[in-house]
Amino acid sequence: MCGRIVVNGRVWEGAGLCRWVDEVLMLPLQAVAERLGARRRWIAYPRHLEVEKDGKVMALEIGAANARLQSEEIPLDFPVYLDQGLIMVPVSLLGRFFGLSWTYVKDVDAAILSRAEPALADKRVVLDPGHGGDDPGVISGCLVESELTWDVAHRLSGLLILAGAVVTSTREEHETASPFQRVMVVEKAKPDVVISIHMNSFLCPAHNGLETYWYNSWPARHLAEYVHRGILEEIDMPDRGVRESAFCILRHSPAASILIKLGFVTGDSDRVILKDKWMRERAALGIFRGIRDFVEAFAGAM
Ligand SMILES: [Zn+2]
Numbered sequence: 001m002c003g004r005i006v007v008n009g010r011v012w013e014g015a016g017l018c019r020w021v022d023e024v025l026m027l028p029l030q031a032v033a034e035r036l037g038a039r040r041r042w043i044a045y046p047r048h049l050e051v052e053k054d055g056k057v058m059a060l061e062i063g064a065a066n067a068r069l070q071s072e073e074i075p076l077d078f079p080v081y082l083d084q085g086l087i088m089v090p091v092s093l094l095g096r097f098f099g100l101s102w103t104y105v106k107d108v109d110a111a112i113l114s115r116a117e118p119a120l121a122d123k124r125v126v127l128d129p130g131h132g133g134d135d136p137g138v139i140s141g142c143l144v145e146s147e148l149t150w151d152v153a154h155r156l157s158g159l160l161i162l163a164g165a166v167v168t169s170t171r172e173e174h175e176t177a178s179p180f181q182r183v184m185v186v187e188k189a190k191p192d193v194v195i196s197i198h199m200n201s202f203l204c205p206a207h208n209g210l211e212t213y214w215y216n217s218w219p220a221r222h223l224a225e226y227v228h229r230g231i232l233e234e235i236d237m238p239d240r241g242v243r244e245s246a247f248c249i250l251r252h253s254p255a256a257s258i259l260i261k262l263g264f265v266t267g268d269s270d271r272v273i274l275k276d277k278w279m280r281e282r283a284a285l286g287i288f289r290g291i292r293d294f295v296e297a298f299a300g301a302m
Contacts, residue, residue, distance in 0.1 A: 003109030004278075007035040007100075009159070009289045011234075011282070016086045018104075018111035024078040025104055025111055028086040029060075032094050032113065046082060051097070058097045060089065067093055101162050105155070108278045117163040119296040124166045126191040128249055129153035130198035133176025138201040140265040148274055149197045152262060155284035156195070163292065183252040193223065193291055194257035196249045199274070200264040208267035209238030213259040215250035219298060223256040226297075227290030234286035235279050237263055237270060256294070260287070 002019045005012040005027060012035065016028030029051065033040050038053035051058045059068040060080050066073045067080070077090045091111060095102050100113040129149040131137030137145025150173055157167045168189040171177035177185075186194055200211065212228040214220035224242045232239055240261075247259045262283055263270030273279045 003104075003111060005031050006110055006112045006285065007032055008113070008115055009163075009285055009292065010035070011285070018091070019083075019088065021078055021088075025091040025102075026078060026081075026088040027091050027094055027111060027113075028083075029089045029094070030086060032098060032100075036098055038098070040087075049087065053098065056097070058093075060087070062087075069097060103158060103162055105158070105281065108281045110278075110281065112159065112162065114159070114162040117165075117292055117296075119299055120160065120163045120165040120292055122164070122166060123193065123295055124168070124189055124191040125160055125291065126168045126170060126186050126189050126194045126253075126255075127153040127157055128170040128182055128186075128194060128196035130196065132171045133174055135176060138199060138265050140201065140271070143199075143265045143271060143274055145199045145201075145265055148199055148262075148265070148280070151277075152197050152280050152284050152287075153195075155281050156287050159284060159288040160291070163288070165291075179248045182249055186249070186253050186255070186257075191253075191255045192295070194249065194253045194255050195227070195287060195291070196247070196257070196259040198259060198261050200261045201266045202264055203266070205266060205268040207264050208270040209240035210263060211240045211261040212242050213245045213247060213250065213261070214242070215244055215246050215257070217256065219256040220250070220258055222298065223290070223294045224258040226294040227258060227260065227287050230286035230288070230290030230293070231260070231262070231283055232286070233289075234282035235273055237273060256298075 002017040012031045016031050018027045040051045042049045047062050063079050081088050091102050102113045131146035160167050170182040170185045212224045214224040228242050250257050
């Protein structure tokens with residue numbers, strides 16, 4: 001399998017895919033080095049090269065069983081190799097050199113690498129996937145709101161945990177949770193941020209688009225704006241705006257809390273997006289960056 005690459009919350013759009021070789025995940029060095037501003041030079045083309053970042057040096061030899069980090073020899077899970085000009089390197093080595101955690105999201109065939117985000121370290125985030133269990137939310141054809149909200153929250157949870165946040169969910173996958181139970185989870189977790197996820201519905205399929213809600217708090221309004229923008233950078237949905245409304249979960253959360261209506265399950269163009277796993281992963285990436293950038297900007301005020 002050859003798949004997509006995400007580094008620090010952004011999809012790598014340049015050349016190269018990740019690739020499994022003998023159960024080792026290999027990534028093109030270029031994708032990570034360029035995204036992270038590392039320098040790379042051949043010492044003896046096409047065999048020996050060095051990568052430099054913040055004064056640290058990694059020496060690689062094509063085909064060798066080891067690499068050198070500073071003066072330390074590191075055994076490799078699989079030798080570095082060249083593939084059509086791309087230098088394929090085991091993900092574990094990249095993680096170690098660049099200080100990245102990584103995971104592989106199988107259903108969208110994507111390698112996700114993330115630094116430990118200083119702003120997110122130990123920040124508490126409550127995710128509130130709307131509906132669930134006995135309450136499916138809106139059903140339209142094959143789309144069930146409770147399944148979609150869980151899916152996006154689950155993807156988002158993976159991204160947040162990888163970056164160092166502490167994540168709590170108001171429900172499990174097939175659990176029914178009342179508004180009261182959800183508010184209790186929020187009260188107990190004492191979160192910095194609450195993200196509630198729902199979808200919209202309407203009789204007319206021409207209604208499509210993203211709405212993000214906040215209530216009665218400036219931090220929440222800023223969070224809504226960051227997250228709304230993040231999602232629209234990732235998926236092509238009409239912008240229905242950042243709005244204020246007194247949803248139950250927002251009224252009862254002292255933290256910066258927002259409710260996202262991630263498109264219309266009844267909308268002709270939104271349905272195409274919501275049906276697509278990769279688009280849901282990208283929506284989660286947009287929410288992730290919105291949270292991260294908000295916390296970074298307002299860390300002192302939290
Ligand atoms: Zn809903």
